[in-house]
Amino acid sequence: MRPQAVIFDIGNVLIEWQPERFYDRMIGDERRRAMFAAVDLHGMNDHIDRGGAFAGTVYDTARAYPDWHDEIRMWHDNWIELASPVIDHSLRLLRALRASGVPVFALTNFGTESFDHAVTHYPFLREFDRHYISGHMKVIKPDPEIYRQVETDCGLAPETLLFTDDRADNIASARNRGWQTHLFRGSAGWADVLVAAGLLTPDEAA
Template sequence: MPEPVRHVVFDIGKVLIHYDPDIPFSRIIPDDEARRFFFENVCTHEWNLEQDRGRAWADAEAEAIARHPDHTDEIRAFRKHWHEMVPHAYDGSVVELRALLAAGHDVTMLTNFASDTFREAQQRFAFLNESRGVTVSAEVGLIKPDRAIYDRHAEAFGLDPAATLFIDDSMPNVRGAREAGWQAVHFTDSGTLHRDLVENGLL
């Protein structure tokens, strides 16, 4: 039997807030094939992940422009229009987060996020300031699903890994948490999250 859960850790992107680069880029690069090429070859997921690891946007833009100078304007548009990529919160998930807090549970957050965009998100979404604290990947130079970021978060916030429940939309990140000795659930929607929290005796 797993230990009773005493700590809950939320991922943020696609768990508490929506993220979709296609929102601005469907306007910036209207052609579907050209846009697909851009995301697969220019501003790729791996390229963006380096900002989550702590790389400065200016350095990221310079690197991408050196590879694809013909896409200079579109590359610079990525950071410029980032705010459009996170248009709204997942209200159902926020209800669950606030229900846990209201019930007195220990809640923190662990996110792969660039530092400046995370601070911007905190200004826009009040609930990102309501937990006991957050580990932002770019600010510690570590990234999920690497084991080190889970260990650092647990140490920083005094969590017992075996009594910690992690919530993330990414299965590699869920597996990373389990490998670090945490309990973890895969987020798909707020209804499933509610059931997971009830099954763990939290709500």
């Protein structure tokens, strides 16, 4: 079935999200490994993605772990450096779909404040036809509830939605809802899927 809308994840699909790489550069691999073993930083970020305060959550965590206080605060204070750079080919695919009249949505685990901050650096994030931001929805992927909310809001049948995400658990949950899915492993593979679905020509997807 030809998809009626295409849904992009953002982190590692449109913008690289590699906190470990940032910390390796800032404090070195050994110290980064020790910090991530001592502090559940990804769990902290999940709380933000569920709607928790961005600065408040990070700074509270920093105070709770004084040995890593300054490093943890970087998660907020240097956030754009954690979430960069743009994946240029994916952005071209997003714009090619919209230019072809295909509705394009974002479905992303993202805090409300961190998303607003990201938009100031990445204005293209405003270009989606619909935004499904977990911080506003108070639920994160791969919880089936977030996919149900998307279906209810957009009014499209699950089998008409084509979704890409870099995490297998998020893809599996969408597939269980009946969505068409693609596990993102690079923009070239995603481009091939969009061409095969009849949404873009090879030239448009280049």
